[in-house]
Amino acid sequence: MKNKDVCAVILAAGSSTRMGTAKQLLQLDGKCMLEHVIRNVVAQSFEKVMIVIGHKADDIMERISIPSSHCSWIINHKYHLGQSTSFLTAMENIDSTFRSAMFFLGDQPFLKAETIKTVFEEGYKKEKRMTSPFVIRPFYENQPGHPVFWGNVKALDLSTLSGDKGGKGLLSSVKKHCLHIDDPNILFDIDTLADYQKALMKKQ
Numbered sequence: 011m012k013n014k015d016v017c018a019v020i021l022a023a024g025s026s027t028r029m030g031t032a033k034q035l036l037q038l039d040g041k042c043m044l045e046h047v048i049r050n051v052v053a054q055s056f057e058k059v060m061i062v063i064g065h066k067a068d069d070i071m072e073r074i075s076i077p078s079s080h081c082s083w084i085i086n087h088k089y090h091l092g093q094s095t096s097f098l099t100a101m102e103n104i105d106s107t108f109r110s111a112m113f114f115l116g117d118q119p120f121l122k123a124e125t126i127k128t129v130f131e132e133g134y135k136k137e138k139r140m141t142s143p144f145v146i147r148p149f150y151e152n153q154p155g156h157p158v159f160w161g162n163v164k165a166l167d168l169s170t171l172s173g174d175k176g177g178k179g180l181l182s183s184v185k186k187h188c189l190h191i192d193d194p195n196i197l198f199d200i201d202t203l204a205d206y207q208k209a210l211m212k213k214q
Contacts, residue, residue, distance in 0.1 A: 018056040023064030023089035023115025046119035064089025120195040133159030148191040156195030
């Protein structure tokens with residue numbers, strides 16, 4: 011059964027300047043990297059999954075088929091101004107029926123299903139007890155990673171968002187809960203060619 015309180019957001023609008031090519035479309039095991047991320051998220055119990063894209067949006071939509079009617083493409087036309095614009099674009103498109111949102115990165119295709127479930131369940135429990143905004147942030151060996159659960163998102167003050175820091179500008183204004191996870195993949199973003207080579211090795 012799909013959860014009607016929490017939606018999922020995949021941030022994948024960036025121009026991949028460190029990679030030198032659109033990393034959303036890099037091939038891993040016969041599929042585009044972003045498609046792996048989408049399928050991992052869709053496999054969970056989200057009522058809605060929004061995929062925020064910008065750079066090469068037409069190519070991405072042409073080459074990646076959305077595997078579920080619960081998914082939708084969201085276009086961020088200001089992606090060149092930084093990740094905060096993708097975060098804002100997502101927030102503006104979250105239906106009022108959803109109290110919370112879980113944010114994923116489009117360059118993290120190796121998250122374990124158990125990791126996603128653990129972060130989700132911890133956030134969902136807190137959502138039932140709290141009315142103010144909060145964040146569940148997973149940590150591996152004392153380093154913060156993704157996905158991040160944002161609770162009670164409609165009560166967030168989004169005026170502090172700017173630049174390429176995504177939701178980081180909001181973290182100082184909400185209650186944060188650290189969740190220790192035994193999954194190093196929460197830290198593994200595929201940003202560079204070296205990262206991509208590691209990803210190819212992981213898929214072997």
